[in-house]
Every structure is written in structure tokens, then in C-alpha cells.
Amino acid sequence: MREKKLTVLPKLEKMLVQMGENIKLARLRRKLSTEQVAERANISRPTLWSIEKGAGGVSMAAYAQVLFVLGLEKDLLKLAGDDPLGRKLQDAELIVKGRAPKTPQ
Template identity: 85%
Template sequence: MRTRKVILLPKMEKTLVQVGENIKLARLRRKLSTEQIAERANISRPTLWNIEKGAGGVAIAAYAQVLFVLGLEKDLLKLAGDDPLGRKLQDAELIVKERAPKTSKKNG
């Protein structure tokens, strides 16, 4: 079975790169090597390198494992935690109006 390559929009690519940099900085602050993190997260070093580069092809579970090893797993709860647009739509209780029936034109 062939897998499809996910094509990311440039804005999303920049976001993943920033996430990768944040993870790398967290690792460096803790003075942990890539080997230590990869072993503890049960992933390969190349996968960790891809995470730190912000590669889009890495499973979110691998990101979660690395965050757990770094003690940052609660950061995952912040994802989509605040949904201002969704709350506004919910508060407005937008109702989709039904389309008016077509009127028949009489020839005459």
C-alpha cells in the first residue's frame, strides 16, 4: 500500500519548524543528548532529528513521546484549547436558513 505524502502549506511548515526549535531548545536546556532523548522516547535518532527540524512526516505520537520525556506533555493540552471562532459561532447560534422554494413562472 502506498502512503500519500502530506503537503503542508508554508505557514504550517514555519509553525512545525518553530515547534522543532522549541523542542531542541528544551532538550539543550536540560543538557540531554539526542541519543538520550531518542532512547527514552523509544524513537530513532533520525526521527528525533526530524522532529527538531520540524519535519511534517513525523507521527504526532513521536512528538508526544519526546514532549513526555522532556516533561512537557501538558503542552499538548494547549492544542486547540482556546477556540475563539468556535465559541463565537456557538454563542451566535448561527442557523443556516433554508433556501426559499423556487417559484414557477407562468407563460402568459
């Protein structure tokens, strides 16, 4: 069975590249080698290089491990923290299909 290849949109690709550059700069500021970070994050050096290049095929867990090693894991909590569209939908009181109520047995 062929594996489905993930297609990353150009805008997202640019964001991943920027994030990879930020991770690399954070590593360099801490004067850590790729070998040290990869070992501490329990990933291979090629995986770390892919992260620093902003590769879309690397798992989010690997990115999270590297951020943890660099002391930046709290940045993950900022993802989707502010949800203006969700708040607008909530404010508009749109009906969202929910689960059916449980029937008594």
C-alpha cells in the same frame, strides 16, 4: 498502491520548524543528548532529528513522546484549548446537524 504524500502549507511548515527549534532548545537546556531522548521516547535518532527540524511527516505520537521525556507534555493540552471561532459560532446559535433521535423499538 502509491502512498499519498502530505502537503504541508508554508505557514504551518514555519510553525513546525519553530516548534522543532523549541524542542531542541528544551533538550539542550536539560543537557540531554539526542541518543538519551530518543531512547527514552522509544524512537530512533533520525526521527528525533526530524522532529527537531520540524518535519511534517513525523507522527504526532512521536512529538508527544519527546515532549513527555522533556517534561513538556502538558503543553499538548494547550492545543485548541482556546477556540474563539467555535465560541463565536456557538454564540451565534447556528444550527448544527446532529444525530437523529433514536426511534423506540
